[in-house]
Amino acid sequence: MKKRSFGWLCATLLLTWASGSFAPAFAWDKTGHQYINRAAAMAFPGDMPAFMRTPETIDAIAYLGPEPDRWGTLGGSELRDTLRPEHYILMELADLAGPLPRTRPEYLRNLTAAQILHPDRAADLTPYRVGLQPYSAIEVYGRLLAAMREYRRLNAAHENTKPVELAITFYAGWLGHYVGDGANPMHTSINYNGWVQDNPDGYTPVGHDVHGEWENLYVPANIKPDSFVSLISKPRVLNDVFTDYVAYLRGSNALVGKTYEIEKQGGFKGAGSPEAHQFTDERFAAAASMLRDIIYTAWVNSASPPAGKNIPTIQAPPR
Numbered sequence: 139m140k141k142r143s144f145g146w147l148c149a150t151l152l153l154t155w156a157s158g159s160f161a162p163a164f165a166w167d168k169t170g171h172q173y174i175n176r177a178a179a180m181a182f183p184g185d186m187p188a189f190m191r192t193p194e195t196i197d198a199i200a201y202l203g204p205e206p207d208r209w210g211t212l213g214g215s216e217l218r219d220t221l222r223p224e225h226y227i228l229m230e231l232a233d234l235a236g237p238l239p240r241t242r243p244e245y246l247r248n249l250t251a252a253q254i255l256h257p258d259r260a261a262d263l264t265p266y267r268v269g270l271q272p273y274s275a276i277e278v279y280g281r282l283l284a285a286m287r288e289y290r291r292l293n294a295a296h297e298n299t300k301p302v303e304l305a306i307t308f309y310a311g312w313l314g315h316y317v318g319d320g321a322n323p324m325h326t327s328i329n330y331n332g333w334v335q336d337n338p339d340g341y342t343p344v345g346h347d348v349h350g351e352w353e354n355l356y357v358p359a360n361i362k363p364d365s366f367v368s369l370i371s372k373p374r375v376l377n378d379v380f381t382d383y384v385a386y387l388r389g390s391n392a393l394v395g396k397t398y399e400i401e402k403q404g405g406f407k408g409a410g411s412p413e414a415h416q417f418t419d420e421r422f423a424a425a426a427s428m429l430r431d432i433i434y435t436a437w438v439n440s441a442s443p444p445a446g447k448n449i450p451t452i453q454a455p456p457r
């Protein structure tokens with residue numbers, strides 16, 4: 139980000155904060171999240187457990203796609219406000235604190251250090267403002283991995299696996315929400331609902347709900363459950379889930395300008411443009427592919443015991 143634009147940026151963020159739309163709230167509408175989760179589950183490879191490929195499990199994973207949004211709307215304001223930054227990361231601000239570390243504690247520590255280093259920017263470097271998206275996803279992946287290891291152990295011991303099957307199904311569906319959000323460029327950028335950076339291309343500024351127009355009006359009216367399925371990639375085992383997931387988020391962030399270009403041309407209004415449809419389908423397919431691959435990778439990795447000794451890498455505070 140260019141330093142000279144920061145004062146204006148801060149003013150814009152304060153204005154946005156005051157207007158009550160500080161951060162991305164929801165993504166892809168309820169139907170969009172369900173489509174992504176269902177498409178991912180229907181693309182599970184044949185070497186995954188049979189219970190994960192039944193119609194009942196696929197229905198449950200699809201149902202759970204919008205679950206974190208239900209927590210936001212139905213679970214009370216305390217839960218909504220606490221969990222809000224789990225849905226996004228404003229990469230342009232996160233990068234001011236250095237490369238994204240692998241764990242939430244390290245990330246929070248880096249943001250604190252960046253606040254001290256840049257006191258004039260401290261208000262823009264809080265976890266709430268910058269967002270926690272990659273940590274939400276990687277932490278649910280960890281829970282899923284643990285549950286799959288437990289499933290393998292119980293299965294080998296010929297014990298009842300039904301409870302852990304429910305846990306796996308829940309984690310897979312929950313994970314899908316964040317992976318779905320991550321495919322939306324506006325969930326990875328400071329330009330999350332109106333362009334706030336230098337604007338030589340004349341993109342729609344703050345004050346117009348470009349975020350909601352695409353997610354909540356265009357998507358449910360125009361995207362169908364099967365319109366993007368042919369674009370889903372072949373299954374693959376990820377080399378490193380955190381690294382690959384951050385690359386996925388950066389890939390989304392690189393498409394922020396394209397999103398605003400389509401919006402500027404009126405692509406998300408009404409029935410939209412062919413380019414908007416193709417672009418949205420590609421984002422949905424990217425989400426379903428990544429979700430399927432993370433879940434598949436968890437299954438493959440669950441065949442091995444946890445690496446290293448079970449010693450915390452971050453020291454607890456002294457009191």
Ligand SMILES: [Zn+2]
Pocket residue numbers: 163164165206207225315319
């Ligand atoms: Zn969300």
